[in-house]
Amino acid sequence: MCLLSRRELVKSLNLVPEKSRHFRAGCLALQSFCYILCKMASRLDRIAQQRRQKLERIRSRGIEPYPYVYHRSHTTKQALALLNKQEAKSQAKARVVSLAGRITANRPMGKISFLDLRDGAGKIQLCFYQNRLSEETLALFQDLDIGDIIGASGKLFRTKSGEPTLEVESLALLAKSLQPLPEKWHGLADVDKRYRQRYLDLIANTEAMGTFRVRSQVIAAIRQFLNQRGFIEVETPVLQASAGGALANPFTTHHQALDQDFYLRIALELHLKRLLVGGFDKVYEIGRIFRNEGVSTQHHPEFTMLESYEAYVNYQDVMTMLEEMVSEVCQQVMGTTKVRFGGDTVNLKAPWKRLTLRDAVKKHSGIDFVTYPTADGLRDRMRSLKIEVDPKKNWAKLVDELIKSFVKPKLIQPTIIFDYPVSMSPLAKTKRDEERVAERFQAIAGGLEIANAYTELNDPIEQRKRFEEQLKERQGADEERWTIDEDYLLALEYGMPPAGGLGVGIDRLVMLLTNQAAIREVILFPQLREKE
RNA sequence: GGGCCGUUAGCUCAGUUGGCAGAGCACCUGACUUUUAAUCAGGGUGUCGCAGGUUCGAGACCUGCACGGCCUACCA
16 A cells, blocks of 8 residues: 555655656655664565464464364364265264364355365365354354365265265364465466475365375385385495595585585485495485486476386396386375376386387487497588587487487386497497497386486495596596596495396376376475575 | 477556556455355555666567576486
8 A cells, every 4th residue: 555656656645746856856766765673574475474363362262273183083084984874874973083184275155155175185164054053153154264274073974966075063273364265266377486485285185185186196016016026125324525426416515514515316226236345135225316417397406216126137137126016006006007197108118128228229319329330420420411410529418319309208208228339338338249239228108207217336356447448438428526436346346146127217207107297296305496 | 408388566467559557366445244265345565586778759670698497408
C-alpha cells in the first residue's frame, strides 16, 4: 500500500505531473522514503501476514500451534483399507481413527467443509460438520489454512459419490503454515524454484514425489540383489590425497588441523580394489562422487555411483550380472521390464544385445577405426565424413567422439558394447592375443551410458606403466595436480586376484526408469548458482 | 566459455503499434448440509529480475548485469 509508483504518487498527492528531471528526482526520493518506511511491513506479503494473525489468535486461545507430538492410529492408506474392511463386514460399526497430515485442499459447502489431507502414504478426504463441532474445535477449524499440518480423529464413512471420508470429531493443529502453497491445478512449473525449493515440488507435483520414491526403491533393490549374491557393502574415503580411478577434474578442499589439501573422490575404484587385495572377494559401494566438470542434462558435479568388484571373474561374467541386476531391479520396482523413455519403449529384460565397439562404430558411422591406427589418419577419415574434429584430441578421444556422436544415440534398447582400445582404458586388462584391446564394456540404454566395466588390471608393473603414460599426457596438457597413486600400486604389488569390476551411474539408471530427460530431475537438491 | 530464449501478483500465465498493470487458482467478504479443479456474488493484493538510457510517456525499445532453460563446448 505504501509502495506507490510515480504515477500513483502523483495521483495520491494531487500533484500536477511535470516532466522535469527535478520532478522525477523528487518522486524518486519520495518513493525511496516510502519504500524504507514500509520495508519492514511489506517484507511479508498479505497472505503471510493474515496467517500470522491467525497464528496469534490461536495462541491467544491457549492452543500451542507447534505442539510436540501426535500419535496417529492410521496412515491415510491404512484408513482406506480399514474402511474397505469395515464395509465388507455387514456389521458396519465404524471405529474412531486418528490421522495426521497436510491440508491440501478446502471445499466449503455451507455448513459442511470437505478438506483433503495428505500424508506420506497418500490422501484422504476430511469432512467437518460445523454444527457438530465443539465451540473450541470450530474456532480452531475456522483458523485453518491450506498447507497447515493437522491431526484429525473421527469415524470413516463414504459420501454419496463414494469418496472415502473421515468425519472429523476432534482436531489438533500440528504446525501452522505461514506460506501459501503453489497452485493446485498447474502445480509448480518454474524449474528454478522446483530445484531450489524441492519441498514445494514434492508437495505440488506428485510425479516428482514418484520419481524420488523410485530412486529410493532402485537403490534398495540393488543392495538386495548384491547382498543376496554375497557382496559386502563398504564405505571408502571421500577425501583423498590423490584423486584416481577416472580422468575427471577433482574438487579440492583443505584440512585445517593437518594443514593438507585433499581432493574429493572422482571414483570409488582404487579403494575398492585395495579391498580385493585385503581379501574381500565381493565388495561394493554406493556412494557420491564429485567431478569438477561442466554441467548438462546428463552431468552433475556430484552424482551417485555403484561400483562392485568380484574376485575370480572376468568382464563376461560382469556382463551377465549387470543384465540380471538391471532386469530384476526394474521388474521389482516398476513391476515390468518395459519402461517408456522419451518416445521409445525400452525393454531391460536380460539378456541384452552385445557387440564389439569396433563393429558398433563400423555399423553406425561406417568407420573401422582399427584401420586408422594413428590420430592423424583417423582425424582425416572423420573429416572426410564432415565431422568436426578438435585437432588437440588424441586417438582415444577421437574414438570416444565416434562413440558419442554415432553409437550412443542409436542405442535405445539396452546394449553391451565391449572390447575398447587399451589407450582409453588405463585400469583394464588387455585382451589375450590382442595387445591394443582391453577387456572392457559399457552398457547403453535409451542413449544413456548406464554402466562401465572391465576385467581389472592386476599386474602392478603394467599398471605403473599405464599410469605413467597417462601422467605424461596430462602433464603435456599442463595439469600439475595429477600424481600417481603410489599407495594403490603398492597394494597391487602384494597381489590382487583377477577380478571383474562394474560401475553403474545410479542417477542415469533412475532417469531411464522414471522417463526423465535431465539428471537434475532425479537429484533431490541439484547444484545451482547461488542467487543474489 | 559461446549462441538462442526466458524472468510480470503467493502459483500458472496473458499483456496488441510505447499510452491508466490483468486473467484463472490461492487469498478476503457473503450465500450454500455429500463437495472433490465444488458452485454463485463481490474484492486486485504488483519495486513488471536488477541498474542505467531513449521518450511527453517504457512491462514493451536500447545498453550492461544477475539468475534460469535449451543447444554447443568441456567431461571415461
